[in-house]
Amino acid sequence: MKIAYYPGCSLHSTGIEYDMSTRQVCSALGIELAEIKDWLCCGSSPAHQCDEVMSVALPAKNLALAKQTTDSNEVCAPCASCYSRLKIAQQKMQDPKTKKDIEQVIDTTCPDDIKVFHMLDLITEKVDDNLIRQKVSKPLKDIKVACYYGCLMTRPPKATGKDNFENPSDMDRLIEIIGAEPVDWNLKTFCCGAAFALTQTDVVLDLTRQILQDALASDADVISVGCPLCHANLDMRQQQINKKFNTDFNIPIFYFTELMGLSFGVDPKLLGINKHITNVNDFLEERALL
Amino acid sequence: MKVESKNIIIDPGLAEEIKKRSGENVFLCYQCKKCAAGCPNRKFMDASPTELMRKVQLGMTDDAMKDNTIWYCLSCQTCTARCPQDIDIAHVVDTLRIIVQEKGVKADTKNSRLFNMIWMKMLRFTGRIYEVALTGMLNTFTGKPFKDMDLGIKMIKSGKLKLFPSIKRTSEMMKMFKRAKKLKK
Structure with missing residues (x-):
């Protein structure tokens, strides 16, 4: 294809x-x-x-x-x-x-x-689930994943054509196929603040804190995203949030493609996992994924 | 809206301008407050999105343009997705922002005017956004040249920032901007 x-x-x-x-x-x-x-x-x-x-x-x-x-x-x-x-x-x-x-x-x-x-959408609509299952050589067992869709993957529904925009589930299904466990949580389509990170950082710190908090409260080990801005805000701002709100966040943030790559047994370096700002190595070592 | 002793004059001028530019009819709004309830940034705003819609209906142009509401809109599309009257509220907000910027209305745009200007200028000449220069210029012009410097260094170390811009299709881009400007006239 x-x-x-x-x-x-x-x-x-x-x-x-x-x-x-x-x-x-x-x-x-x-x-x-x-x-x-x-x-x-x-x-x-x-x-x-x-x-x-x-x-x-x-x-x-x-x-x-x-x-x-x-x-x-x-x-x-x-x-x-x-x-x-x-x-x-x-x-x-x-x-x-x-x-x-x-x-x-x-x-x-x-x-x-x-x-x-x-x-x-490309992976969930055009690729057969069984083909993905076949490729999984290291199922991500016992990893609880909060699937974060953010705003623009589903909204506005008139343009995207998504009718489940309040509670999308495609990524959750994909995460299940690669062996991990998607968690139920509230803020899967909440906004992270996007480009406000540059003009009004306080807004982003506030919104991102709520997302991290809710993912943790729902027992998630990691958050999975499908947008570079969501990833930047969630991954890079954790230290600033900890400083501002006196919290202790250290949650690995992965792109769903990185999680798929890990489950396919691809070398983490080829997936760019060493480039994250919030340290993910400890987590991966602990779960024997490195 | 003008209030003169007992006469209240409702001015549809702003609503008409928005309709002409965006095709959105703000008079469809019946103030159900669904947009205000779902807005993730409501707490930072002077007026909620619902109140903003009312102000536009009544022609309270000054309030609609000078409240910080439109500049705290994240364009997350939650209001647009949920509006029972099918008004693209985020598009109305965008249209208001465009009017403020085009007409040079004095308003505290929370650096958005500057950010948008740098972004579009960069696009016109390079075709793509070069994040290092974008952030650097924004921070310099807003008087915080060292903002997020620690993050920047970490990003360079992990190879997340490109050290040189890639410049694509400059002449095509400049022509597109020129034709777009002509079209608007």
Whole structure:
């Protein structure tokens, strides 16, 4: 299965582990990722906050590039924000006038028949559960995982087409397949504060603290995420939270692709696990996963 | 909204501008407060999203634009997903933010105006976001050049920060921005 791959800016820097683990897992599952040639930023939040036209034109340009450079009708974006912007752009371009205007801006046609997947959807919808089960050589036994979806993997449902946006369960099912135990918890679709980390860090510390607290209260050992911004906030800010709120958080935060890679027996270094800010080595050693 | 002795004048101008720009009809809102109840950042806001919608309905332009509400919106889409009247509330907030920025309205935007400006300028010339420069510029302009320096060092050590930017499709990008600007006029 060949699919156009749109990593997005984060996966080339702060979220590099996500890129590494995604590539490992996809190659194990027989998914060929064809990176879009010279892809551009999707515009993310700043674009939709200050320039309505560019917020649709940038994703549209990338969809056009996907078709031109990879000849695939399916695009996969691991970053929840990129995924959401691509989906919202497609939704907005259902209006013929908007589509015409945007195509004028990007100076090329934007294909209608491209299907956009988030990495989690790609794996849960297009790959057979049994194939994943076959690949699991080190089941993640006795590890309790809080599956954190955040905002943009499911919302807004009108653009993403998800009807279970209040209580998504795809990642939970995947985590079960690789042998771990998903926990029931409250904040699986709560917001982590995203890019507020740079402009108003206090907001992020407050929201992230609530997420970590709830995961711990639900008896989770680790949190599994599918978005580079969620990972950055949850993984990097724990020390600052501990200092500010006098807490003692030290929770390993994994991308779901890293957990999959670990269960497939891939070398943790190839998954980028040594790049986390909150130390995960002790946990992995304790569970004999290193 | 203008209150003059016994006459209350409701000004639909702001609601109309939002409708024209975004297609969202704020008059559909019947103040059920579902958006306020689900908003993760409500406690930081001067007015809740529900109150914001009411202010727009009544044409209280100054309040709607100068309350910190729109600048504390995380764009998490919870309100949009839950609105029983199917109003894309996050889109209304975005539209208000765009109006404030385009018209240069004086408001405490909590550095968002600056952040957005740096982001879009960078995009125009490099095609992709280079996080080191983005954070560096933002911290410098906000007078906190050493903010999160400890994290930055850890990130460089673990290879999480790229040391050089990748520059893609600059001329195409600049043309796109130019055509987008023309389209808006």
